[in-house]
Amino acid sequence: MGRQNGKKIWSIMALGAMMAILLLPVATSLNALASGGGEAPPAPAVKAEGDKKDEAKVEKGRDVYYKTEGIVAGAPAPKTTDGTKDYPRYNFESRVLLWFANQQHLYYGSFVLAVPIFCMIIEFMGVVTKDKAMAKKYDQLAYDFIKISLTAYSLTAILGGILIFTFLTLYPAFFGYLSSIFRPVMHIYALMFVAESGTLYIYYYGWDKMKEGLLKWIHLSMSVILNVIGTVLMMLANSWIGFMMSPAGVDEQGRFLGNIWHVIHTALWNPLNVHRILGNMAFGGGVVAAYAAYRFLSAKTDEERAHYDWMGYIAMALAVAFLIPLPFAGYWLMREVYAYRQQMGITLMGGLLAWLFIIQATMIGILFLSTNYYLWQALGRMRGAEKYQRYIKYLVFVLVVGFLVFITPHTMVMTPAELKAMGGQQHPVLGNYGVMSAKNGGINVIITTTVLSFVWYMRGNKEPMVPWKKFGNIFMGTFFGLAYVNIIWLAIYGYYIPANVRVGLSVPQVATTLSCLFFMTALNGVMLKGAKQMGPIEWGKISARSQYAIIMLATAFTWMMGLMGYIRSSVRLFWHVNEIMRDNSPWAYTHTVGFAANMISFNVLFFWVSILFVFWLGTLGAKKAPVEAKAHAPGRVPEPAHGH
């Protein structure tokens, strides 16, 4: 016992030491940070005296956002002119090159940030689960996950390098300004990146050595550290875009005022952080699920199919779990945007970029549609789920009506002749679907239906045995039915009350959806305790269509991420840094919707082609094990699928 305790203490100490070393760069730079990046200003007492003495010399500026006074500690934002000095270029838009580099870096970056979080969750599940076989399965899955992310990790670094070079060579004036303000942050960023790499490699290569007992817990804690570092990295990078959208910590001319925390902690920083973390997770889950789907479709044996079916299911569940809170984070971000600058909000939602939000709505709908489709297909791998399959068509109807309301644009695309025939911009019938009230109803109906599909999936092969099962079923049916009624009623009610009351209706609507999510899944869980199994889940017996649905889901994620990133970036219009540094290049205009869509599609395509390459690399290393296992099946050596 004593020895055990001793070991525990040692390991905790070792862990602490490791963390201390990893966080050392931050600690050492904190001093520099507090004093505004190295140039230590005179201590306050001295400053007060100094102020009296030479007032003329110490120039003060007013923070554009925090409205505090500070001593000017940097040069004003450069006033660029159109020319090769400020905007060196090739024969086409530099912006597009930058867009490409940025987007690819972001895709890979969010993938490698998300996957370790999944690893952490799955490894933890493996450690705490009582079932030995299951524990092993989880552990292997987590290992599979991290293996995929390792190659992607180096690609992320390479793409980051490419991104910096693109910035330096094509936008020297802007990048110079940005790096002058974020100098200390950028150094910390680099150091954190080193720390991340170190932890990641120890984590990955130490997997086998640290698989027993206490060492396993240390290994698991390391994944926590890895994720803390990764999250900090992302938050630092977010501070740059936050600064570009809603600058703070500088005066009106863009001069740095000595407080780096103000520069980092801008109006939109935290909403962006939350939104991005959730978005990364959903995206990462989608990509891993797509990997599993790809392996499933190219699998040659039933074992492989079973494994990848299961892996796809887990990854998909994780993706959807993070997809559900994502709209709320987005809502918060939008609120903060409106609070920061009303016209920025209107440009996004009602003005110039409103069309892109219609596309976004469509993509969100597709996400939920494919999620539901996957769940319905997954009923196919269970015995006894036939009783639910008959009713899917009604779910399709409800889902699709919600979807149609959700995507109906307020202002429709039409030819002038159609406009005349309609007699106005708004359609008297469909126009009513175009406003927020109806759309909230639509999306909540969609989510509630998804919850219902999930409940059906959970019960697929089980028959509740609790004595009150009849009441339970009726209660659940009533609850779902009246939840739909409540959601739709609130959507209609919204038309009859003023706007400021109407916006509040979305909260009870969402609460209704969440009630379904929490209470009904919980009640379902209780009802299924000790339920009669009508047959096991036959992993691998799922239709190929379901796997295409997963791929569709992942692609929709990727596309939507590109789209939202573009919207977020282009809302600055002709500013490099909003209201501080103007974009005077010839490309300060907003792209047409068509061009943007093509560009996003290209980025998505490039990402998937390159990540398929990464997947394929992953299969090269893993080939040996299945070969040995299946040695008795001549001619059936698993080989990576060709033709990607």
Added chain:
Amino acid sequence: MKAIMSAAAVVGVIASLLLLGMIFGVVKADTVHLVEGYMPMQMIFELAIFVAGFTGLSYMLNSMGMAIPRFWQGIGFVAFILFYLKSRVYPPIPFSVRAMYGTVTMVAVFMWMSSNEEDWKKFRQPILNVMDAATPKLKLIRTLFLIAIPVALWGFSYQSFVPQGAGADVDEPIELRTVHPAPPASTKVHGKTFVLQTSQNPYRVNPEGKYDQEYSNKLIVEQAMGRLMQANANPWDEKAEGYLKNVREGGEIFFQNCHFCHGDNLNGRGLHAFAFNPIPANFTDPGTIAQLQETFIFWRVSKGGLGLPREGFPWASVMPPWEQHLTTDEIWKVVLFEYWHTGYYPRTWD
């Protein structure tokens, strides 16, 4: 079960006959008319009835041994939706939206047909049969498809090049227009700067002369219940004072200046409205002034089409900058009147 299904089947038959009758003029076209104000829900409700009806119908036919093959059920449903959207909803839905709805319907039918393995097999069997072409008849169909598909494609491409419309003029291209342009942070009218986020309508006042939206909200034309004027809240009453008097003055200005285009019912269908493309804004639509802050309207009225921001160009608005014709006070009063008359409340943040 059987009773419910038969009832549904009867409903389905009646609904379908009624729809066809109305469209082809057998019964009066507005036998079941779309009720103003309830049309969106009515449309969904009608579709739900049809779905229920078809389910019942299919169930009955099935039990009578005359089941419609899955394949034709799917095709038929898509055709029905397209037909419904094209003929039932008036005014006509623009093509882009119908295309969107049609596509989603097809996806829905696919999801329905492929939701379980058995249905999916049944659904694709006819397609596979044609492709395999085992019998002479199927071979003929396959050959016909082989010819028909390229011809159809050619036809569509040809059609898209041919000038459309009654006069066979070439149609103007589709224009993506944004309805709510982003306003500036502040606007300067008659030498005074108004910050859009914080300015208030000086005429939206309670009897004590203080800005009070709650008070004025109580006095507007009731929007939900058939546009009634509140009792003792008639602006045209001689004795009306304060807010109501301001509304009356705003109304006078409106009818001297604005109603020629925006219409005497404020619905954008004034005397000159149809000379413009697009027609003027319809204030009774829940998507226009009801969504906006009062200061936004003030800015739009003062600066007109010319004052719209550059980034959203072209704006396609010919509204004159009214600050050249009206005083600041007059503009505020007109805005007040527009909200009073339509029964909407200006949007407020918090």
Added chain:
Amino acid sequence: MIVTNPLFWFALLAIGVVLLFVGKKMDLLNNTAYAAVVSVVIVVAYFHIVDHYLMEMQGLDYWYLFRK
């Protein structure tokens, strides 16, 4: 109007819960009609409470239209 008072809905919810326990005691819960009534009472009351309080939390009035 009494429906605008949240206490009314709380009372209804309470009645529903009481009916639930009564039903459990008297083995009525597997009676379809009884179960449906109890469910409807509970769920309707619950959703009204949700609507009322979540609007009130934002300083808004859910019963706006009904009070007039």
